[in-house]
Amino acid sequence: xxxxxxxxxxxxxxxxxxxxxxxxxxxxxxxxxxxxxxxxxxxxxxxxxxxxxxxxxxxxxxxxxxxxxxxxxxxxxxxxxxxxxxxxxxxxxxxxxxxxxxxxxxxxxxxxxxxxxxxxxxxxxxxxxxxxxxxxxxxxxxxxxxxxxxxxxxxxxxxxxxxxxxxxxxxxxxxxxxxxxxxxxxxxxxxxxxxxxxxxxxxxxxxxxxxxxxxxxxxxxxxxxxxxxxxxxxxxxxxxxxxxxxxxxxxxxxxxxxxxxxxxxxxxxxxxxxxxxxxxxx
Amino acid sequence: xxxxxxxxxxxxxxxxxxxxxxxxxxxxxxxxxxxxxxxxxxxxxxxxxxxxxxxxxxxxxxxxxxxxxxxxxxxxxxxxxxxxxxxxxxxxxxxxxxxxxxxxxxxxxxxxxxxxxxxxxxxxxxxxxxxxxxxxxxxxxxxxxxxxxxxxxxxxxxxxxxxxxxxxxxxxxxxxxxxxxxxxxxxxxxxxxxxxxxxxxxxxxxxxxxxxxxxxxxxxxxxxxxxxxxxxxxxxxxxxxxxxxxxxxxxxxxxxxxxxxxxxxxxxxxxxxxxxxxxxxxxxxxxxxxxxxxxxxxxxxxxxxxxxxxxxxxxxxxxxxxxxxxxxxxxxxxxxxxxxxxxxxxxxxxxxxxxxxxxxxxxxxxxxxxxxxxxxxxxxxxxxxxxxxxxxxxxxxxxxxxxxxxxxxxxxxxxxxxxxxxxxxxxxxxxxxxxxxxxxxxxxxxxxxxxxxxxxxxxxxxxxxxxxxxxxxxxxxxxxxxxxxxxxxxxxxxxxxxxxxxxxxxxxxxxxxxxxxxxxxxxxxxxxxxxxxxxxxxxxxxxxxxxxxxxxxxxxxxxxxxxxxxxxxxxxxxxxxxxxxxxxxxxxxxxxxxxxxxxxxxxxxxxxxxx
Ligand SMILES: Nc1ncnc2c1ncn2[C@@H]1O[C@H](COP(=O)(O)OP(=O)(O)OP(=O)(O)O)[C@@H](O)[C@H]1O
Ligand SMILES: [Mg+2]
Numbered sequence: 001x002x003x004x005x006x007x008x009x010x011x012x013x014x015x016x017x018x019x020x021x022x023x024x025x026x027x028x029x030x031x032x033x034x035x036x037x038x039x040x041x042x043x044x045x046x047x048x049x050x051x052x053x054x055x056x057x058x059x060x061x062x063x064x065x066x067x068x069x070x071x072x073x074x075x076x077x078x079x080x081x082x083x084x085x086x087x088x089x090x091x092x093x094x095x096x097x098x099x100x101x102x103x104x105x106x107x108x109x110x111x112x113x114x115x116x117x118x119x120x121x122x123x124x125x126x127x128x129x130x131x132x133x134x135x136x137x138x139x140x141x142x143x144x145x146x147x148x149x150x151x152x153x154x155x156x157x158x159x160x161x162x163x164x165x166x167x168x169x170x171x172x173x174x175x176x177x178x179x180x181x182x183x184x185x186x187x188x189x190x191x192x193x194x195x196x197x198x199x200x201x202x203x204x205x206x207x208x209x210x211x212x213x214x215x216x217x218x219x220x221x222x223x224x225x226x227x228x229x230x231x232x233x234x235x236x237x238x239x240x241x242x243x244x245x246x247x248x249x250x251x252x253x254x255x256x257x258x259x260x261x262x263x264x265x266x267x268x269x270x271x272x273x274x275x276x277x278x279x280x281x282x
Numbered sequence: 283x284x285x286x287x288x289x290x291x292x293x294x295x296x297x298x299x300x301x302x303x304x305x306x307x308x309x310x311x312x313x314x315x316x317x318x319x320x321x322x323x324x325x326x327x328x329x330x331x332x333x334x335x336x337x338x339x340x341x342x343x344x345x346x347x348x349x350x351x352x353x354x355x356x357x358x359x360x361x362x363x364x365x366x367x368x369x370x371x372x373x374x375x376x377x378x379x380x381x382x383x384x385x386x387x388x389x390x391x392x393x394x395x396x397x398x399x400x401x402x403x404x405x406x407x408x409x410x411x412x413x414x415x416x417x418x419x420x421x422x423x424x425x426x427x428x429x430x431x432x433x434x435x436x437x438x439x440x441x442x443x444x445x446x447x448x449x450x451x452x453x454x455x456x457x458x459x460x461x462x463x464x465x466x467x468x469x470x471x472x473x474x475x476x477x478x479x480x481x482x483x484x485x486x487x488x489x490x491x492x493x494x495x496x497x498x499x500x501x502x503x504x505x506x507x508x509x510x511x512x513x514x515x516x517x518x519x520x521x522x523x524x525x526x527x528x529x530x531x532x533x534x535x536x537x538x539x540x541x542x543x544x545x546x547x548x549x550x551x552x553x554x555x556x557x558x559x560x561x562x563x564x565x566x567x568x569x570x571x572x573x574x575x576x577x578x579x580x581x582x583x584x585x586x587x588x589x590x591x592x593x594x595x596x597x598x599x600x601x602x603x604x605x606x607x608x609x610x611x612x613x614x615x616x617x618x619x620x621x622x623x624x625x626x627x628x629x630x631x632x633x634x635x636x637x638x639x640x641x642x643x644x645x646x647x648x649x650x651x652x653x654x655x656x657x658x659x660x661x662x663x664x665x666x667x668x669x670x671x672x673x674x675x676x677x678x679x680x681x682x683x684x685x686x687x688x689x690x691x692x693x694x695x696x697x698x699x700x701x702x703x704x705x706x707x708x709x710x711x712x713x714x715x716x717x718x719x720x721x722x723x724x725x726x727x728x729x730x731x732x733x734x735x736x737x738x739x740x741x742x743x744x745x746x747x748x749x750x751x752x753x754x755x756x757x758x759x760x761x762x763x764x765x766x767x768x769x770x771x772x773x774x775x776x777x778x779x780x781x782x783x784x785x786x787x788x789x790x791x792x793x794x795x796x797x798x799x800x801x802x803x804x805x806x807x808x809x810x811x812x813x814x815x816x817x818x819x820x821x822x823x824x825x826x827x828x829x830x831x832x833x834x835x836x837x838x839x840x841x842x843x844x845x846x847x848x849x850x851x852x853x854x855x856x857x858x859x860x861x862x863x864x865x866x867x868x869x870x871x872x873x874x875x876x877x878x879x880x881x882x883x884x885x886x887x888x889x890x891x892x893x
Contacts, residue, residue, distance in 0.1 A: 055787060057783060057786070057787065076786070077786045077787050078786055078789045078790065078791050081786075081787060081788055081789035082789050086787075086788070087787055089784065093781050093783070093784040094784075095776065095777045095780040095781055095784065095785075096780050096781075097776060097779075097780050097844075097892050097893065098773065098776055098777060098780065102773050102776075102777075105770070105773060106773060106774065106777045106785070106788055106790075107788055109770075109774065109788050109789050109790055110788070110789040112770060115770075115774075115789070117789050117791050118791075119791045119793070119794035121797075124794050124797060124798055127771070127798070128766075128771065128798050128801070128802070130769075131765065131766050131769035131770060131771040132762065132765045132766060132769070134765070134769065142769075142770060183788070187788060187789070
């Protein structure tokens, strides 16, 4: 199993069961640097579970994962984040009592000099000391991070900047999703995983997100996207992976996937297809 | 001891089994309630204590026969239990699990104080209305009461099994315990199931209360807390929510205590239960008897952080501080100054809770343990080593921070209500170690004639000086906490509190920040404990007890989670205000209990809101 030079992420034979229900069955795929790959499939297909396995919030029963040339199957989510993986959550997990700006700053947690994910008591004490004494280097760094966070908010036009100092729980649903996206970008990821970024958004807002994602793509960011809105998927993706019942049933360029009889079958077979998904475990 | 005759060990075994039977009766009740309502009922001990008093009144005052007294106690306890469920908990089932736990703690405070107001805190003698006859069994003998206790436990357990297996109501209870939603769909009225569970559990608790009263020949209000702890440990040993496990766990705990006391001495009794509390919660959460039921998973989101209502008042804080500093110039009433000084020391403790619980979201009921470490360290450094007070204060706070946070590391992996209970256990372990480490701590005698605090060598004794010193300490603690809160550290803690999973996804190492939170919190609590020790001049293993931890948490909830100004405000409102309103002083714990219950129910974001 060699990891090609341009491959950023590779999953091999991932498998995850929940008490007899197979959520992800023998899933293998790869994502190249700079590529935009979308995962589509009906509700309960296992898309979010796959994201959880990739980001380390859940562990596969079998299978292996490589990222940036390292095997990460056994790494904690913190370590994977440090390697450059950032994600958003399907059901929205902005920190409710943190302001919008603080949410974004938290996204930049690993961009601080003193917060390496592998911790020793001594490094922790050094961090505590810096937080209390705020030496010039620390204060400079925090100021730089705030500037960068604010610049990130500005990428969402007038949506977030006026609300930068409001706690996230006061935001509209759409703005909370934007906050999550800004938080993920603050990590300066090499791979961004987005779980239904336009869920619950109206067509105007969806178009706005599409434009935003196109900009990210143009900047060369690698995207892995779960999305139900096929228009957006077709327009944005280099490649589409179709899942049903935990299995990859088709994979390829958007146009060829759209015509694949197995995909059409999956469309017809599921009344739930494309509807906003019901509340399920993250 | 080990070469004692066999009959000695047989006696210990019988003692252990008898006490274990009582623990089992309490544990069965807790298991039933946990199973059906999925909550740890900290008011269960109060119900047990009320049963004990009911039995005592019936027997010693009304001279009723034992069965009538038992029946009365069971009925009264059942009624109290149903009221607790109906009034105190019904609205909280959909909240984070820590909410009903705190509510039951508040209810327990309230009930204990009410009983104390009626019967005073003095233990009442409770002669068992049974002949003193002992039944000889070879080299040992068994008392009639022992037999009665065993018979009642076995009888109650069998009756309960029969009820759960063979009656329709019992079936409904089991269905509700297994899967609430499924039971509701099958037409089970889960509200009634809850009420029923509380009624049955509380009746058993009441009977256990009467038995304990007769066994130890006395009843007293503070028996309630120990009963809850023992019952919970027994329940935990057998697997939370398992009724048969509760019986085995109870007897096992009784035996461990009995043998432990025989080997090490009576003062070790509670150390075993607290040590087991923490160890089993952390390392064997499914109990000793198999993996039938692990700790039910907590929802991935939803720590106890109500949103909203935030008020920021840095300017006001500055003005208030200056105003506070001027108070002694306006009034030299020593009573006023002393009351405010002790309120300031409490506020310092509340600040420490705000850091760890309010900001980092780790509900700690063990803060008094940090205070105890600080208090003993400082007193011992000054008295035994001759370190000047000013240095001892700093070293004591550092020891509280380091030792305390180290003791807390095993509980980092627990969530919500289990974390709260485990931290309570750690706090009490500190006190139990103090009690049993005679050579260093003076054991049960405590430390007396601790010299007063000093400033540059001059003793701080006059009320006015003590007032200023405590105010300085509070301001220093407040500034320290504020520096951390305003730095990236405060942000990271609050993120962990709001959503641990999302925080991890952004590279936050949870253990590291939990440790730092306990470290900072231990330092500030240690300061408070150290200064307290020198102003009291006498401390023992009960000076810094669970009630103090609970009170500090109540202050923080009152002020608003993570809100530094709120913590100080909460502390002043709950300590100085009742003291200065003389009329309320006697009902203080009643007030604390009610405040806690009402806050959880109606204003969980506190006065100044969550930050
Ligand atoms: N933590 C869990 N415990 C038990 N079952 C789970 C868990 N997480 C997911 N599942 C199950 O795994 C299957 C896949 O769920 P998943 O959330 O991955 O689907 P999805 O493709 O993201 O669906 P949606 O479009 O609704 O978001 C479902 O049957 C779900 O019920
Ligand atoms: Mg999903």
